[in-house]
Amino acid sequence: MQIHIPAPLRVYTGQQDVVTVAGATVESALQGLCAQHPEMKKHLFTADNKLRSFVNLYLNDDDIRYLEGLQTPVKDGDALSIIPSIAGGAASLEAVAQLSHEDLPTLSNAEIARYSRHLILPEVGMEGQRKLKAAKVLCIGTGGLGSPLALYLTAAGVGTIGLVDFDVVDESNLQRQIIHSTPDVGKKKIDSAAEKLTALNPFTKVIKHETMLTSENALEILAGYDIVVDGTDNFPTRYLVNDACVISGKPNVYGSIFRFDGQASIFATKEGPCYRCLYPEPPPPGLVPSCAEGGVLGILPGLVGVIQATEAIKLILGAPEPLIGRLLLVDAWRMKFRELKLRKNPDCPVCGTHPTVTKLIDYEQFCGIGGQEKVANTIDQMQVQELKRRLDAGDDLVVLDVREPNEYMIANLQEAKPDLKFIPLGDLGKRIGELEEFKDREIVVHCKMGGRSQRAAEQLQAAGFTKLHNLAGGITAWSEKIDPKIAKY
Numbered sequence: 360m361q362i363h364i365p366a367p368l369r370v371y372t373g374q375q376d377v378v379t380v381a382g383a384t385v386e387s388a389l390q391g392l393c394a395q396h397p398e399m400k401k402h403l404f405t406a407d408n409k410l411r412s413f414v415n416l417y418l419n420d421d422d423i424r425y426l427e428g429l430q431t432p433v434k435d436g437d438a439l440s441i442i443p444s445i446a447g448g449a450a451s452l453e454a455v456a457q458l459s460h461e462d463l464p465t466l467s468n469a470e471i472a473r474y475s476r477h478l479i480l481p482e483v484g485m486e487g488q489r490k491l492k493a494a495k496v497l498c499i500g501t502g503g504l505g506s507p508l509a510l511y512l513t514a515a516g517v518g519t520i521g522l523v524d525f526d527v528v529d530e531s532n533l534q535r536q537i538i539h540s541t542p543d544v545g546k547k548k549i550d551s552a553a554e555k556l557t558a559l560n561p562f563t564k565v566i567k568h569e570t571m572l573t574s575e576n577a578l579e580i581l582a583g584y585d586i587v588v589d590g591t592d593n594f595p596t597r598y599l600v601n602d603a604c605v606i607s608g609k610p611n612v613y614g615s616i617f618r619f620d621g622q623a624s625i626f627a628t629k630e631g632p633c634y635r636c637l638y639p640e641p642p643p644p645g646l647v648p649s650c651a652e653g654g655v656l657g658i659l660p661g662l663v664g665v666i667q668a669t670e671a672i673k674l675i676l677g678a679p680e681p682l683i684g685r686l687l688l689v690d691a692w693r694m695k696f697r698e699l700k701l702r703k704n705p706d707c708p709v710c711g712t713h714p715t716v717t718k719l720i721d722y723e724q725f726c727g728i729g730g731q732e733k734v735a736n737t738i739d740q741m742q743v744q745e746l747k748r749r750l751d752a753g754d755d756l757v758v759l760d761v762r763e764p765n766e767y768m769i770a771n772l773q774e775a776k777p778d779l780k781f782i783p784l785g786d787l788g789k790r791i792g793e794l795e796e797f798k799d800r801e802i803v804v805h806c807k808m809g810g811r812s813q814r815a816a817e818q819l820q821a822a823g824f825t826k827l828h829n830l831a832g833g834i835t836a837w838s839e840k841i842d843p844k845i846a847k848y
């Protein structure tokens with residue numbers, strides 16, 4: 360029988376387009392081919408001898424997947440064709456996919472030179488590169504995830520990149536937010552990011568949305584784009600992005616990071632699940648610490664952001680296996696990747712069969728963040744200047760530091776208050792007895808910024824302590840306003 364070799368693979372058959380082999384099944388015919396041309400093996404099969412997913416085999420006119428697969432019997436006179444599936448199509452973007460070949464923007468000679476490594480890949484080629492040029496991708500955030508993904512999308516030749524950010528570059532961002540550099544500290548992130556992207560690829564149009572994404576502006580901003588890539592670090596924005604994507608029918612390329620762990624998936628495609636199918640409700644506020652509290656390995660957002668950029672590019676190109684319906688879990692500390700199957704939940708409040716959320720809601724309230732202020736008012740907020748004045752005056756105060764031991768080692772208030780108490784927030788419940796003797800004295804609780812100490816003070820209040828103060832701004836404010844020798848971290 361004969362095997363027809365497609366052009367891209369002929370380099371491994373000495374440019375033969377038809378190879379004659381003997382065999383009783385498709386599998387044994389392919390083994391015959393690989394015996395004659397050993398180079399073919401790794402292009403057709405994976406290391407564990409599975410047919411590669413981008414290779415389709417047709418026996419005469421039929422796809423062998425609908426026959427008996429590799430066990431399909433063959434006979435003399437049959438023709439087996441190898442068809443590398445370069446245009447999966449199933450998940451390609453409607454807006455980009457609807458453009459006919461003629462409608463796609465053309466490439467200048469300068470662009471052809473720039474993208475030559477893409478153009479010689481059959482899976483991208485001229486057509487794919489023109490699709491990339493036609494595509495409009497919205498990046499929410501230019502922080503840890505946003506930095507690498509915006510850089511790679513721009514380098515790859517995505518025609519239009521939208522950036523949403525309203526933050527300012529801080530020194531503590533530079534450990535991971537690689538789009539910003541040391542001279543950018545104090546600059547608006549959106550300006551710093553746009554500058555880098557334009558310098559990297561002047562052919563990419565960068566649109567700046569200098570705002571916080573809100574329920575009021577999200578749908579209007581999303582309307583100008585084909586894909587949304589979520590690089591946010593908080594729950595209200597994550598649910599907002601998800602719901603806005605479902606409502607406006609745009610895929611949401613999701614990534615999240617914490618300490619050494621990352622997650623990635625694609626949500627809100629027509630057939631696939633959304634973020635709410637996975638997590639219908641956010642965790643209660645305070646239960647999941649933010650990266651500012653829990654820390655993050657600086658390289659992890661690079662890893663996860665690049666996965667997001669890869670998936671965005673695959674969506675544009677119509678690659679056959681996008682990360683839809685799969686949640687990729689990354690453990691950078693052990694360097695393990697796991698995958699969970701995700702299913703669309705028919706009862707999902709946003710993308711289910713009878714959605715209850717049909718327009719954008721108040722996500723701060725949904726995530727329980729607005730409700731906290733009520734409690735906050737019952738704890739006195741002490742300013743650092745006031746603490747300094749009272750310590751200098753020799754007032755009878757107990758200072759309680761509720762940060763983690765490694766934070767205590769970076770900086771602490773021991774010089775100002777040699778007998779301070781140190782109990783990490785997580786241990787407070789079981790060690791509360793150590794504070795019993797101070798029950799009737801004034802206690803000033805502090806952490807890094809004032810968030811964890813607020814929760815500690817609430818916990819003490821619930822246990823019957825009455826004279827509580829929360830140090831507003833934490834040790835960071837102390838470093839900024841009282842003693843610059845105290846390291847800021």
Ligand code: ZN
Nearest residue numbers: 633636707710
């Ligand atoms: Zn859903």
